Amino acid sequence: MDYTTIGIGREHIPELIRMVRDERLISSDAGESALWAGVHAWRALGDLKAHEAVRPLIELLDWIDEREDDWVLAELPAVFGKIGRSAIPALEEYLTDRARPLFGRIAAAHALAEIALREPRARGECIAVLSASLERFEEEDPSLNAFLISYLLDLEAVKTADLIRRAYEAGRVDVEVVGGWEDAKAELSLRKGPEGPGPLLDLEGFPALQARAQEIARQRLQATGRNEPCWCGRGMKYKQCHMRLDQQRVRE
Numbered sequence: 001m002d003y004t005t006i007g008i009g010r011e012h013i014p015e016l017i018r019m020v021r022d023e024r025l026i027s028s029d030a031g032e033s034a035l036w037a038g039v040h041a042w043r044a045l046g047d048l049k050a051h052e053a054v055r056p057l058i059e060l061l062d063w064i065d066e067r068e069d070d071w072v073l074a075e076l077p078a079v080f081g082k083i084g085r086s087a088i089p090a091l092e093e094y095l096t097d098r099a100r101p102l103f104g105r106i107a108a109a110h111a112l113a114e115i116a117l118r119e120p121r122a123r124g125e126c127i128a129v130l131s132a133s134l135e136r137f138e139e140e141d142p143s144l145n146a147f148l149i150s151y152l153l154d155l156e157a158v159k160t161a162d163l164i165r166r167a168y169e170a171g172r173v174d175v176e177v178v179g180g181w182e183d184a185k186a187e188l189s190l191r192k193g194p195e196g197p198g199p200l201l202d203l204e205g206f207p208a209l210q211a212r213a214q215e216i217a218r219q220r221l222q223a224t225g226r227n228e229p230c231w232c233g234r235g236m237k238y239k240q241c242h243m244r245l246d247q248q249r250v251r252e
Contacts, residue, residue: 109144
């Protein structure tokens with residue numbers, strides 16, 4: 001639902017923020033309509049790009065661990081994604097605060113990735129925050145490191161490949177979350193970033209890795225039509241974007 005189409009506008013932001021903070025709307029004895037009111041308030045604030053709501057919404061991230069609130073985990077990254085780059089400083093502050101709960105911090109990282117995917121001009125800033133957090137891989141939980149890597153891969157952050165490799169080599173990545181370094185490297189070998197595809201990484205001398213990259217490319221060739229949007233998310237047709245690189249990888 002686009003909440004603006006049912007008459008909700010910026011004049012309602014203060015009341016929506018009040019709803020975000022209203023404990024009665026998330027209590028176990030709340031009526032069915034009241035129980036969902038908070039979720040709808042979050043979504044409406046996202047549609048309104050309500051930067052005023054960033055701080056109140058940030059505090060809800062603690063609920064993921066403290067209250068086992070899966071709705072916060074599922075919904076808020078997309079809400080912050082809609083609000084956009086004005087949410088980046090608060091999300092960075094939360095992500096880098098080691099006193100905050102683990103899954104709340106993971107959700108903050110996810111929110112940064114959502115902002116970058118929705119707002120290309122913020123991509124570099126979001127990648128910088130995510131990679132700066134990964135730089136502390138020795139001190140951080142391996143699960144957080146794994147999710148940071150996952151989001152950097154989603155953003156085609158090829159320049160972070162060496163950092164990602166070092167985190168894997170230090171044994172500080174939960175491979176059950178994101179797979180091993182071979183998977184990450186194979187994924188990066190097929191990407192160059194939003195400016196378009198570039199040369200493939202040289203995998204000669206790494207037969208297992210080369211085979212994995214070939215299999216990924218083969219699957220994408222089979223799953224993506226020539227005139228369909230490219231899997232990289234740039235919005236170009238596959239034939240105009242990564243199709244030739246995928247074909248080249250399969251021929252290697």
